[in-house]
Amino acid sequence: MLLMMSLKYRDQVIHHFWTPSVPLHFSNYAQAFLQLWPFLWNSILITSGIILCVLINSTLAGYAFARFTFWGKSVLYYLIIMLMMVPAFLILIPQFILFKELGLINTYWAQICGPMAGASAMATMLIRTFFEGLSESLLQAAEVEGAGELRIYWQIALPLSVPIVSTVAVMNALLGWNNYVWPLVVTSGDQVKPIILALGSVHGSLDQVQGLQFAGYVLASVPLLLLFLFATKSFESGITAGAVKG
Template sequence: MKKGSIGVNLAVIVIFAISMYPFFVMLVSAFKHQMQIYENPWFFSVPFYFDNFRSAFKQIANPIVNSIFVTAMGVAVTVVASSTAAYAFARYSFPFKNFFYTFIIMLMMIPGFVILVPQFINIKDMGMYNTLIGQAIPPAASYTAMGVMLMRTFFEGLSKSLYEAAEMEGAKDFRIFTGIVIPLSKPIIATVAIMSGLQIWNNFVWSLVVTSGDKVMPVILAITTISGDINQGDGVKLAGYIIASLPLLILFFMATKPFVSGLTQGAVKG
């Protein structure tokens, strides 16, 4: 192995270790009581206190369910709206096609705080304030622009012979879309689903604005209220942060391969 390669590998390892160490500290501190955190904040301490996790889970169990429902609903809306719009832009020619596509992409440039108040007024007027659907729909609409951009590029990269063969067999547009395009587009769909799901799950500001009380509180808000007794201290909060991150980590690890593949193929026209 060349000396240059060894140096690059060592540099990567050092950077990775520095980047991951704060997460390591959070993980080990979640198993500690407050005095252990003060006495040894940088590494493991025994005994381990698993009651931190039990206490944290009791406080955020219902908010986690709320967040899973909100995220699933938002992702479903984003994927359906993005895929159908992207298919239309990729397959058909119609007046002002490029204008409409450019207008949709321009929506990605609008800062979220600019539309925060109008969105809140609309949701309240429609009777969706302090509801799960009210938390899901506006963010889903915002992330649809990104989905349209990625999916259109991917759809245009599919072989035209697939469309032509299906049309020769008498397949209509809906059949082509659901039977051919969607099965071949699992990587880009996984990419859009994960990216939008991550944003919806972690959407602190919108959740704070559109909810009140504990009934529909998402986990992103609930973790700010986690507390333990004087002995547990910050260990309970850190345990809650870890528990709240598990659903997204599980989703990402299950879909890592299609996510990376779709991100690459959706960014560059094949």
């Protein structure tokens, strides 16, 4: 339905709502793209930043919790996990005040760091669980050969953890791309606005505007569709990792 509507004008939408209608107006996509491409780039940049920051935080934290024994380890881990229980709307105003005090309102950093902080808790839990399932003898053998912890983390633990890392990346790509409320709060103007906010401002002639809006929705979904297309296998492997032991 979305694809059909994106190729119609208003008159075709009214009189041929459920069926395709000719002529097909591919010009809707060209005009929608011209209006949305700066915001599309903003969303790609913001989502990539969220994924990268979450992966850095969660893989380092997960490796530390899985490999090391230190005082207060369990308490600290459960405090991190408890962050998953805090509703996002509950911290919306305090988080806004914090970023305002830091001078980060209407910047890419505000849109990256806010969601990243909330998403790192679940990612840490998933990656820690996966790291704990890695062969201890393999890691000990690397230590015997003289490898330091950072080298073990970078050259052994991470390459073996591609399924769960891919899963976390896809989950946070979906979170970052579809995040609506937080960018709405911390952005003003068009300079750093993500595409999810810009979709509501797609404009055109009265006869064409509906088709343009639907074309914009299709264009906004293409990056996520491509991501799932190429990451489905790794995503499924990561989701089922640890489900069966033995």
